[in-house]
Amino acid sequence: MSDTMSRITLARRPKGAPVPEDFKLETGPLPAPAEDEVLIEVTHLSLDPYMRGRMDDVKSYAPSVGLGGTMTGQGVGRVLASTADGFAEGDMVTGMTGWASHACLPGSEVRKLDPTLPPSTALGVLGMPGLTGWVGLNEFGKPKAGETLVVGAATGPVGSMVGQLAKQMGLRTIAIAGGAEKCRLATETFGFDAAIDHRAHDDAASLRNAIAEVAPDGVDIYWENVAGQVLEAVMPLMNVHGRIPVCGMIAWYGGSNIAPENQLPAMWRSILVKRLQVSGFIIFDHWDQYPAFLKEVGPKVAAGEIAYLEDVAEGLENAPDAFIAMLKGGNTGKQIVKL
Amino acid sequence: MSDTMSRITLARRPKGAPVPEDFKLETGPLPAPAEDEVLIEVTHLSLDPYMRGRMDDVKSYAPSVGLGGTMTGQGVGRVLASTADGFAEGDMVTGMTGWASHACLPGSEVRKLDPTLPPSTALGVLGMPGLTGWVGLNEFGKPKAGETLVVGAATGPVGSMVGQLAKQMGLRTIAIAGGAEKCRLATETFGFDAAIDHRAHDDAASLRNAIAEVAPDGVDIYWENVAGQVLEAVMPLMNVHGRIPVCGMIAWYGGSNIAPENQLPAMWRSILVKRLQVSGFIIFDHWDQYPAFLKEVGPKVAAGEIAYLEDVAEGLENAPDAFIAMLKGGNTGKQIVKL
Structure with missing residues (x-):
């Protein structure tokens, strides 16, 4: 058992897209578990888009990573030592280990893995992205058999969960993805009824026509991962009483392609970050x-x-x-x- | 009993704001009730903003009035004759009489009034506007005691109902209204905790500061009647898990003051007309x-x-x-x- 550990820290705050110099690999002594703690040797680390937000020093839904601090993130790994009830050496567990080879976490913040499943599934299909798709679809999408769902970024870990769950509930599922290969994945691997390559369309109107062709009954649920042109394409196709769970807005994260007069991106960001519920209603x-x-x-x-x-x-x-x-x-x- | 009736018809479709020439007063013979119908002599007619939409020949949530057709609307009145069960001459009732002195309606579409209340209340505080405020606040505003509510067009029949119901549930209520007289009404007659005169502010930032002063804990529910500058002022004050029932958007109805790049008004209109539910959520x-x-x-x-x-x-x-x-x-x- 090594007596050192390594971790990746935030060396400086990125301007726009992160570059390698924003990160630093550091080594140090292996920590010992304090009372009620578990020392974990990390075997798999999850990388997720939300981590980009944590690198900025702005108010969001979670605290940012401090300069010189370990990058936050979920990991899975093997218990090396434990002073917490219910954990023994060799157990496979998951928790917020950060980008590190080892982590000491309170037993209450660590969860044992189902040994019948590959450990890495706890980070993806059965981890945060999977839960995001499941909660968001059920609680905010309110799917009903026979309805039509459109999913942006459909082959990603969230989108592919949403599409498969909806299909199993009897919805017609339409994937929006970038490129022929991802479109093939969407229909062949993830079972979407149709997949539209947004790169094959120059403007929102053209993309809209392509979606309309495979959504003859309109769109009841638009799962928002993307915003931008995809949102613009889908909106006129929405049916009465449609639902839009706003889970992400990749197209607008950079901000550079937004006209100053356009108030929609700021509204969308508020809806997401503040978890707002905007409900149109008509008394009839x-x-x-x-x-x-x-x-x-x-x-x-x-x-x-x-x-x-x-x-x-x-x-x-x-x-x-x-x-x-x-x-x-x-x-x-x-x-x-x-x- | 007169043997003629009068009605107001749609003479032509308005361009922008309606003018008198868009309407026509016509007279004709008094109809006789067919089977299961009630002949009503109208005593009070309701005028509501939604009627403007019905004058246009565009697809909306309800069919438009045909050229030469009677303007639609809710009325109250006295039963002159009835072939429908449960209605007798002299009963005070309400129904969709249209803009007319008399109307024959199926008994199933007519409701008897509570004789202890003034008949006109069935058109306002206990009619469609009152129901709009009650349903919208409870179902889409989800008010909780201690929260803060901001209402646009707060002295109108919908806004004043929303404010009073919320106040009685223990919310802090803030009115946005146009002019000192309406602000006085908001606090003195309708019991709002504070009222802000939007005409006293040149831009959204100034209006926002005024709202922030009387909403020290932020805004949990923004009742959207107005959009435009009021929406722009309120949005940054919204608390996490806030709710925005979209009931109207007066400031954007004309459309002339909207920058072509601004996609928010079209989104807001879709949310309203299609009764969409847009839900931001974060898995944490x-x-x-x-x-x-x-x-x-x-x-x-x-x-x-x-x-x-x-x-x-x-x-x-x-x-x-x-x-x-x-x-x-x-x-x-x-x-x-x-x-």
């Missing part, structure tokens, strides 16, 4: 709730607990003028015409 | 679902029913290069580093 879908509303609010109005204002115009012949004035903001309360 | 909020995910998907991976791809780099020292390549799209499957 909800008349069934009218009796419940009347039962709750009617007595409050009768008791004077809910105030209301009415602007009353007199005579049917004056309805057009009252309507025209109302559209210009001329009224204060609810506009009524008394006949 | 959902680790509690990991056991359920593993229980469902783990066996599928073991059985080969869920395919996955891994790109494996060898050696910790090669993690930076693999990471840099991955960010450029160089990988196909889940990127792993084998140590």
